Amino acid sequence: MKHHKVIVWFRNDLRLHDHAALFYACExxxxxxxxxxxDPRHFAPTFLGLPKTGSFRAKFLWESVNALKRSLIQIKSNLxxxxxxxxxxxxxxxxxxxxxxxxxxQEVTDEEIKVEKALEEKAWSEGIGTESYWQHTLYHLDDLPFPVNQTPEVFTQFRKVCEKMSEIRPTLPFPKIPVFQEKKLANTDLPCKSQFGIEEENLSSKAVLAFKGGELEGQKxxxxxxxxxNALKSYKETRNGLLGENYSSKFSPWLALGCLSPRFVYQEVVRYEKERHKNQSTYWLIFELIWRDYFRFICKKHGNKVFQIQGIKNQLGDWERNEAVFENWKNGLTGVPFVDANMRELNQTGFMSNRGRQIVASFLVNDLNIDWTWGAQYFECKLIDYDVCSNWGNWMYVGGVGNDPRENRYFNILRQGKNYDKEGEYVRTWVxxxxxxxxxEIHNPHELDKQALKQNGISKLENQYPSPLVSFKRWL
Structure with missing residues (x-):
């Protein structure tokens, strides 16, 4: 027997395709x-004084919600x-x-779960039922070859077992949404971002992509x-790039807000393999989707440990909480060009390459010895593709208290520069x-003064660019 009327509460699932809650509500x-x-709590300041949702991320959210509303109106519904x-x-x-x-x-982290439980209790007290659905991952929770509390602590083990023993479900059909009847409800206009304390920021003209929120934009x-x-054909070879719109897929902002379903992306990869090419690159994109799954299941397994400084390994490091040093890292003023370039790109665009994220995180944690949770909070504020599980899972990983099987993983910044920005083009773009x-030599602060004097006649480059916060001896 059908219910007369059902509410579908959209959260981080701002799409109509492959949407379990919407599909079954329509059924x-x-x-x-x-x-x-x-929710005003999503825009409130953290204990570091940072808004949980910064301006670029908020802009992408507003665009995604507005796009969902327009899509619903086109099929005689509304939001x-x-x-x-x-x-x-x-x-x-x-x-x-x-x-x-x-x-x-369904969500998996503490704040979201508390909201779910409180909503269910309030709804039940009013005689309203609730139904929740798992739908953020490639592999469905119910299809894992082990209980979620036995999720392997090493990604490779998780991936190999899932690939061997689990299947990825097909996407759900596009729902037949009943005609919207609640026309008397007036609250269908987007609120102003300013009421949440969000100020507009101009996107840098140097941004790799002008990300725009919404399901159709993600599909585009x-x-x-x-x-x-045809860029997927060479994804594995180019994915560590730093400049240009197609060095990587850059699907992550749309995946983070659920504008794209990971199963839809997978389905398109499979179609691409049949119609164009099947190679290591096509597999590698699926590989990255499995990484997203892994961090979500790890969060479900470990709960609030992923937000605590000791992480899931229960290791308390001797972290420093030097606000002045952290400010320099945030603002791209560490005196280490490769780090500063990446941080300035983040601050001016809301995006940074995967390689860049690893580099700046390693520098904050291993060279500056700053509390890794500070870095995680900063990324939460700034990244338009912020995903709570991937962000905190990756920062735990870098902080040595997560799922990294290696001890003391460390990035040699000079070597990273040589490998990924050999001619210094990326640094010159952002610094x-x-x-x-x-x-x-642009990557080596020891050489910058000599190069400046030789090429520019500048006697002290530090008058323009800061001296490095750390010694480079470890890298040389």
Missing amino acids: NAEEVVPVYCF ILLVGHPEIEIPKLGKSINAKSIYFS RLNHYFWTT PELQKIKGF
Whole structure:
């Protein structure tokens, strides 16, 4: 028997395709009321004084919500937009429109789970049922070849067992959404970002891509990367690039907000392999999707340990909490050109390459000895593709308290520069003070003064660019 009316609560699943909660709501209800709730807690400052959601990330979110609303309107539905705590506002809405149930996607980390539980309790007290669905991963939770609390602590073990013993479910059909009847509801306009304390920032003209939120934009990017440019064919060879829109897929912002389903991406890779090429690059993109899965299952297994400084290894390091040093790292003023270039790209665009993230994180943790959770919080604020599980899982990994099977993993910054920015083009792009310094020596602060004097007639480069915060002896 169908319910007369069901609410679908959109969270980090801002799409219509392959959407379990929406699909089953449409199967089980005569009327479906889509809802998104802007939670002020997502924009509040952390203990470091940083907003949880910075301006570039907020802009992408607003665009994604607005795009979802437009897509729903095109099929004679709409999106109710609320502001407040979802566990209060959504049951209140449900009671006012006599909804019989609330459908939503399951999350795995503490803040989100607390909201889910509080929402269910409030809804049940009002006589409203709830249904939740697992849908953020490539491999479904119920299809893992082990209980989630036995998820291997090493990624390679997890991947090999899943590839051998689990299957990836096909995407769900596009739902037949009933015509929207709640036209009397007025709260269908997006709130102003300023009411959450969000200020607009101008995107740098040097950005690798002008990321725009929304399901259709995500599908457009996939089509461009796979089918128009054929860039997937060489993904494995180019994925550690630093400049240009196609050195990597850059699907992560749309995956993070659920504008793209990972199973849809997988489905397109399989189609590409049949129609174009099947090689290490096509597999490697799937490999990266499995990494996303892994961190989500690790978060579900370990709970709040992933946010604690001792991590899942329960190792308390001798971390420093030097705010001045952290400020220099944040602002790209460490005196280490490769690090500074990456941090400035992040600050001016909301994005940074995967290689860059590893480099700046390693530098903060291993060279500056700063509390790794500070770096994780900064990325949470700045990255448009922030995903709670991937972000904190990766930072634990770099901090030596996560799932890295190697002890004391360390990045030699000079070697990284030589391997990935041999001619210094990336550094010159983002550190204009070093614009005239040519070649690999741009990465070596010991050489910068000599190069500046020789090429520019500048006697002291540190007048323009800071001296390094650390000794380079470890790298030479």
